Amino acid sequence: MADIKVTVHKHDVVIVGAGGAGLRAALEASRVVNTAVISQVFPTRSHTVAAQGGVAASLSNVEPDDWVWHMFDTIKGSDYLGDQDAIEFMCRMAPEVVIELEHMGMPFSRLQDGKIFQRRFGGHTKDFGKEAICRTCAAADRTGHAMLHTLYEQCVKNQVVFYNEFFALELLMNEDHVVGVLAWDIANGGFHIFHAKATMFATGGYIRVYKTNSNAHINTGDGLSLSLRAGLPVEDLEFVQFHPTGIYGVGNLITEGVRGEGGYLLNKDGERFMKRYAPTVWDLASRDVVSRAMAEEMRQGRGCGPKGDYLLLKLDHIGADIIHERLPGIWELAYVFAHVDCTKEPIPVTPTAHYSMGGIPTNRYSEVVLGGMDKPEEPVKGFYAAGEAACASVHGANRLGSNSLLDIMVFGKVGGQKMAEFAQSLPEHVPLPENPGKKGIEEVKNLLNGTGGEMMGAIWDELKESMELNCGVFRTEETLTTQRTVLKKLCDRFKNVGIADKGLAFNLDLIETLELGHMLDFSKAIVEGALARQESRGAHYRDDYPQRDDEKWHKHTLAYMEEDGSIRLDYKPVRMKPLTVPTFEPKERVY
């Protein structure tokens, strides 16, 4: 094969990923410094577009609310693994970022008095857990779509520079300084080095590694593996959120907003079983609690259908008018994917892999940080992360619904500001290392020139099926040890993977195979973290260790990848000191 051209671009700030976090950061940074966004897809095709229910903020538009209540709910929801400084920061800033979105033109639904519409959502309560509260700001059930398009529109207005359909291949470092990223031009082929003073990964989550999931094809956690390969850690990957209501058999999401508007779950006896698991808020408990309750109902033989492997989400009693006004997208999804008219009949649902709590460790400024049990956190120079790719950690062991759209706005915005400041503080770019992007370039050339016989599709099938089986809602030492062996075998097979397409133009075979490599890398970190953590906390539930163990496990997992591809675990303390209010000490979680 002829040599493939390497083009070098220079920008002050480079953001990888054009979902909500990346675009919000770009809007901020581009006001001050030369900013470019690299995205695997055209920006409005990023996965933020699929978010449904809303974005949490204590606006008090429907009833009195307080950011401290929001903070408490988030900490409790996180099963006390969330970092309290970052959580306070996010909840206090929530009203501001939501109002900014409205000012940018986001088409929020409205209340009679013209203010932004707010609805109830799981885990969000008034007065420290007393009852559910209307805190989630929504644009019908298309909030993510409305948000992402609004942000992109603002980027168009502000003439932000985009490199669309570029796929990141390697994080470039010179000694301890991140200096940019190597990427592949998907449409035309060719390597591109983006040399930057500050680089952000807003590359999204890692849920595509599960067979039944609510995620887009592109959510393959690339940013995590690129960090691991650069010798940097990832945090808390074992915490994978299973959303209670994915459509049975296909996984497409039915928003928690359905339960927020009065919908509820039924088992095969027609019983509202959630009252037994969450006596105060029933179906509006946090997602880990509801998903586990559903899985438990099915384990005890109370699931629906011939196999007893789903439950029913009933919402017809809300009324067709409200469904069509506030939940039109849900009606469409249920109709298209489950052949159900949800104004008349319930939707068959099952817990579905949905969200990555873990990610690249950051502080509340979206700066990527290193640290340990006895080592204070210290930023990696020039490197930032935000959104689902990052772990600030505002979600800890379990994220509350509608806190992810909030997360991406807050930490996108702050990250963008911090990057701009940092870029301005550097008089010159830190030079590129010698042979920049050598590893990434070789990885692509090996696939394009290679003759390996393993097909990526077969390895990927086995990966996602085994992850679901062995590292799902319930885990044990046995299933996780099995999965460790499965991963080892799959990694060995992957060494011999071959692609059929050897061309440069829109080579999807190449991209999907690179993505599979990423998924194999970070899956090891999920499984090793889960195997080591001998307790149950939030979304990580060990059948063999059903209790939370604060004495031993009230700490964040850090995973590093060694040269040979194996995972080394380390830990760091939870940041328990908020910025202005007293610490919320760990308590038993009851909803």
Next chain:
Amino acid sequence: MLKTVTFSVFRYDPEKDKKPYYKDYKVELRRPGMMVLDGLNQIRWEQDGTLAYRRSCREGVCGSDGLNINGVNMLACITHIEDLKDPIVVQPLPSMPVIKDLVVDFTDFYKKYYLVKPYLITKTPPPSDRERLQSPEDRKKLDGLYECILCACCSTSCPSFWADPDYLGPAALLKAWRFIADTRDEGADERLEIINDRDGAWRCHTILNCVEACPKQLNPTEAIAELKKTIIHRKF
């Protein structure tokens, strides 16, 4: 044995092929409700890794996989295989340059979207500490407009769009109306200036293909009619 259907897929690799051709694949129906995208994935993952197409959300909100299927533009991810006549002919969206196989070049489509100033334009500063108010009735005017996913199914089904390379097309015009119809927007004049042109709203000849093609059940023709009405009212 599982039932199979035939996918007859448009193929073109610019590095190898002098001209496009169609290749047939057998797709197994392994569960009820399989979508055309599931069929394409089955082909790519199990039979022919060289096939290229765009896809992402696989539920009809990201707008990546607009394709021409059995002669009609639609999203592959929300189109049931069982609803289609066998063989299923899968082609790229019409009238756009082909990059490879089912992947087309959207440059011209996006350029026209940028031309209509697709963002809220305001002159009055918003309140400093709260949202602008908008009544539910005023907000309702945006329903059927803001949901556009930029999939290009409408514009690439429009004969006027095919024939006139400068025509803005239904997607861009719908977007323009989404902002003009927004009570918070103050950019109507500058947008209408651009749209009041032979290649703007007036190029629409109410053929209605766009309405037929829109996978989100939006009505670009109606939006264009509103634009025309507004232009006339402003001018005279």
